[in-house]
Amino acid sequence: MIYFYNVTKEYGRGSGVRDLNFTVHKGEFVCIVGASGAGKSTILKLIYMAEAPSAGKVVVDNYDSSMLDPSQIPYLRRRVGMVFQDFQLLRDRNVYENVALALRVMHINRREIKKRVLHALNSVGIGHRAQYYPQELSGGEQQRVSIARAIIKDPIVLLADEPTGNLDPEVAREILALLQRIHEKGTAVVMATHNYNLIKNTPFRRIRVEDGTLVTQ
Amino acid sequence: MSLGFLIKEGFSGLTRSKFPSLVAILTIAIALTLLGLSYLAGSEIYSVMKRMRSQFEIEVFLLPNTTEYDQGQIETVLKQTTGVAQYRYVSKDEAARRFQEEFGEDIYSVLDANPLPASYTIKMDPAHQNSSDITQLVQRLKKLKGVDEIKYRQNFLRLIERYYKAISIAGGILLLIILTASVLLVGNTIKLSIFAKREVIHIMRLVGATNRFIKTPFIVEGMLHGLLGALMATIFLYGILLGANYFLSGFLQHSFAMEPPFFGAIFLAGILFGLIGSSRSVRMFLNTKPAVHK
Numbered sequence: 001m002i003y004f005y006n007v008t009k010e011y012g013r014g015s016g017v018r019d020l021n022f023t024v025h026k027g028e029f030v031c032i033v034g035a036s037g038a039g040k041s042t043i044l045k046l047i048y049m050a051e052a053p054s055a056g057k058v059v060v061d062n063y064d065s066s067m068l069d070p071s072q073i074p075y076l077r078r079r080v081g082m083v084f085q086d087f088q089l090l091r092d093r094n095v096y097e098n099v100a101l102a103l104r105v106m107h108i109n110r111r112e113i114k115k116r117v118l119h120a121l122n123s124v125g126i127g128h129r130a131q132y133y134p135q136e137l138s139g140g141e142q143q144r145v146s147i148a149r150a151i152i153k154d155p156i157v158l159l160a161d162e163p164t165g166n167l168d169p170e171v172a173r174e175i176l177a178l179l180q181r182i183h184e185k186g187t188a189v190v191m192a193t194h195n196y197n198l199i200k201n202t203p204f205r206r207i208r209v210e211d212g213t214l215v216t217q
Numbered sequence: 218m219s220l221g222f223l224i225k226e227g228f229s230g231l232t233r234s235k236f237p238s239l240v241a242i243l244t245i246a247i248a249l250t251l252l253g254l255s256y257l258a259g260s261e262i263y264s265v266m267k268r269m270r271s272q273f274e275i276e277v278f279l280l281p282n283t284t285e286y287d288q289g290q291i292e293t294v295l296k297q298t299t300g301v302a303q304y305r306y307v308s309k310d311e312a313a314r315r316f317q318e319e320f321g322e323d324i325y326s327v328l329d330a331n332p333l334p335a336s337y338t339i340k341m342d343p344a345h346q347n348s349s350d351i352t353q354l355v356q357r358l359k360k361l362k363g364v365d366e367i368k369y370r371q372n373f374l375r376l377i378e379r380y381y382k383a384i385s386i387a388g389g390i391l392l393l394i395i396l397t398a399s400v401l402l403v404g405n406t407i408k409l410s411i412f413a414k415r416e417v418i419h420i421m422r423l424v425g426a427t428n429r430f431i432k433t434p435f436i437v438e439g440m441l442h443g444l445l446g447a448l449m450a451t452i453f454l455y456g457i458l459l460g461a462n463y464f465l466s467g468f469l470q471h472s473f474a475m476e477p478p479f480f481g482a483i484f485l486a487g488i489l490f491g492l493i494g495s496s497r498s499v500r501m502f503l504n505t506k507p508a509v510h511k
Contacts, residue, residue, distance in 0.1 A: 048423075074425045077425035090416070092233045101424055102425070104222060105430055
């Protein structure tokens with residue numbers, strides 16, 4: 001489902017990733033582990049095609065980075081859910097509107113949007129906060145909203161870039177448990193984290209990145 | 218959907234970012250007011266000069282014994298000369314009537330006979346109101362039998378020749394400078410108001426919005442800024458014109474007209490400012506690297 005073929009991404013001064021080869025299968029949970037600056041975020045950016053490889057190619061579903069027209073990127077992103085350490089929520093819109101945005105860009109009708117938003121919010125345990133604004137919520141709650149926005153479009157994969165980076169350990173475990181539940185329902189998850197302790201007891205495949213290269217997978 | 222949603226989003230943009238919106242609207246209003254005022258000042262100067270030029274006349278006085286044949290010769294020359302817009306024969310009797318109108322005294326009550334000569338009053342086309350054309354005409358007329366004296370305001374002609382072109386060019390340059398400054402000012406303000414929303418653009422791209430989906434609300438919002446700016450400029454200009462008509466009525470022979478096409482042009486310029494400014498600015502943000510976070 002996600003294929004990296006000899007992928008190199010250079011940013012200059014030796015940063016970036018080099019010669020990556022790996023696959024993420026349908027419904028799999030993969031943790032990308034490594035220190036800050038090791039290249040974890042770059043790998044995720046290559047998957048949602050915010051970056052193009054300097055060499056090699058990335059294939060996600062039917063989208064091939066070596067042949068992709070930039071106008072196709074929005075359609076790829078509708079198949080990929082994304083969660084970030086800093087939540088990336090719009091502060092001038094309430095929780096409902098933030099989550100609905102992911103469907104509005106897909107031109108889905110209002111009734112369907114309402115049904116799916118409420119369902120998504122309930123499934124991440126934040127249904128009672130629909131009318132709140134992000135700044136009125138705790139970090140854990142904001143991350144739940146961002147997860148709801150990511151899963152509402154039934155993505156083939158959920159990409160989580162340090163999703164627990166801004167959260168205290170207990171809330172971090174809750175978020176990880178939520179991602180596990182989403183995975184159990186059949187969605188593939190690729191999570192980048194520098195917090196090995198958080199995932200050491202999970203059964204998921206780990207890809208270790210050091211200085212831009214894969215050490216183990 | 219989703220044009221309705223996108224238009225609604227454009228309207229919501231006004232309330233979501235009140236301060237940048239207000240700054241954009243005010244900037245457009247000020248720019249349009251300046252443009253409107255410079256246009257009004259320019260057209261006022263132009264119409265004053267036009268009025269002055271329309272009053273410029275050449276008077277050809279005839280000798281007392283001029284025959285009808287001589288007059289015919291004079292009229293043939295006037296008809297043949299390009300640049301003569303119109304001419305009129307003023308008989309001795311009419312000259313006497315004019316004298317009475319101007320000085321309030323019947324010339325026959327002062328003198329036994331009417332000493333005022335008959336004459337031709339000539340008006341030139343504005344394009345030919347220059348020394349060389351007029352001197353040429355005067356030279357031709359002077360050679361004709363029956364022509365006594367030819368009078369015109371030479372100083373006035375020189376004044377027009379010297380300043381008309383200069384004022385036209387200076388006015389054009391000034392208008393161009395104000396227009397350029399307005400466009401740059403409005404463009405930058407809109408850019409800043411969109412810069413304040415770069416987060417929205419970034420997040421929309423992350424969730425899979427197409428460029429058109431992202432652009433449309435910004436363009437609607439930009440046009441609304443322009444429309445509201447134009448409305449404000451119209452109010453400013455209307456107030457200024459009312460004030461000018463009230464306070465300057467003693468100095469000016471006419472009042473400033475509140476012409477609908479002028480205000481229509483202000484609205485059109487406002488909407489265009491908003492439309493072009495916002496679409497250029499949002500395109501600039503969309504043309505940056507693909508969406509990245511952090």
